[in-house]
Amino acid sequence: MKWYTYLICFILIVVGTFCGIQLYKEVKAESYINGSIDISNQFSQESFNYSSTSLVFYNDGYSDDFIFDKELLKVDNFNGKDKEYQVLLNDYILIDSDINSGFVFSVVNIDFYDTNGEIVCTSSMNISIKFLSNKTQLTITTVGNKNASYLEQYFSDNGIRLQVIEIL
């Protein structure tokens, strides 16, 4: 055989080997599913529960009111008329909450002390929760930039965990 015949044979064998490996992989290939997606977009919640690592008040630019406004998932079966509820903000029970059929209103007063034990800010905020047919409207308001700043600092340090729990 001529030298180029050897070359051609060699090339054919190399190509054949490559094609053989690829053919084996393709014939053996199977469809597969790795992992699974496990989430559910919730459209309602059993009881009111809002938590966040911080809270920011917005000022409308026309008044001294600072407002935090948020639309949340609707709450199933809230009935402030026939059932008893307890409102909790972080570790505090808001004992004087005004609870109506589909509405909760609480006034929260927090005093802030400096390192000498003197009060540096006496803040007050109103929490209103409206339980609507398709959503829950949470509104927290305070008056004045100083109050808003201190409350933002408090929520930044402690987070906010607001719950309305049915007393069974």
Add this chain to the structure above:
Amino acid sequence: MKTLKVIGNCCLVFLAVISVCVSLAFGYYHFFNKDTTIGVNNVNDQLAVDIKKKDEMTEEEIDEFEQRWFMEVNYFSNSKNNGVQIQELKYNYFTGYDLTENQYRSTGMQFMGDFTTYTTYVNSEDEANRKVLDEFYYYDTTLGANYSGYKGQYGSVSTTLNRDQQFIIKIDDKPYSIQLTGQYDTISYETSGWWIFKSTKKITTRTYFDYGDVFDCVFSSVESCDKGFGDYYLVIDLSQYFTIREYDIESQKFKADDVSDIIKNYAVVKIHYNENGLVNSNQSIFGSVMCNPNYGITDDNTDTIYWQERMVYTLNEDDFTYRYSEIYDGYFVSLNMATKKLFTDMPRAKVNINIDLKSQYLLDNEINIVGIDYNGFENFEIDTLKITGNIQTFYMLDKALYNTQLQTLKYSNGITFDFAENSINNEYVEVVL
């Protein structure tokens, strides 16, 4: 010797013929076989394998550990024009294939405004793979701390988001890698020459996707989502952009799937879409805006540093219980054990007590208060006790204010107090109203 050569040549020819047959078989199978294989990679949560199961976690642990998805979006659209518009996208992944909590790492990009992608012209694939978009602020999150060490695409101690970057992620509790590899070709035709001598030349332009393209697509999906503003999840299709490789335990290599006909990659994106604008860095998922962790916090000169906060409660007539005394011909007030316990369980509670002797509640219920009962407010911390109303003697019976650490006693001019010997055991300030 000659015989051996003939045999060798025959074997060679035989092998060559076999190779041709195999090649033809491969060609036939590859081009004419209609069977297809589909591979699907679902990228679910990216919680470490050593994290406790949800059922075993406390509420605080659930808040901290429950949520960790491959992609997180934080979008303040500023629709209400009350802040600045900002878009943030964070990738959560691992730094090792053990997938344990100490291998957590996140890298993210932040854009001030509404980003629209564009085509970056590059001279080579290498350049495309190294390219980092300069419009973004980049952050890394390690051990719960966020930082940006990005100083341009050729200097960074934070993870650079370019096509060379390969992340380790978790699928089915096993390590996989994910890398931005997507590209596409656009074909155009250029005609040259004149009349019958015209010739048309086919020009193929290759474009490499970058992280800006992914960013734009993700935020377009958020903006077009019918859920609107709020917190929710989308499962997006990353097939066009990312390649996912499975980790081979034996070879310890991440291997690409180059056999399946169709490969689909899906990933969960956690979305926070807000109609407000961002006003301070606390709202950023990186805790920083334009690499400034104090953005919007110290601008207004309001010093909000404090030592301690106390939640203020004010108790009134309708919060007490009453006992009638025939000897004093009036009612003594006290606080029930449940209320005392409630405040004892809230150590930062600051309780003020207001007793208006002429309040409508007392008038309606025909209650004339004459004092505070035995052990009435004992062992219950009171900041200020305020008594207003009639000109009368107000009796403090035994241990009425014992262990209350009362700070201030405010009362109307005309009220005189008759303290029992053990009624109170601390000093306080008196204020006559």
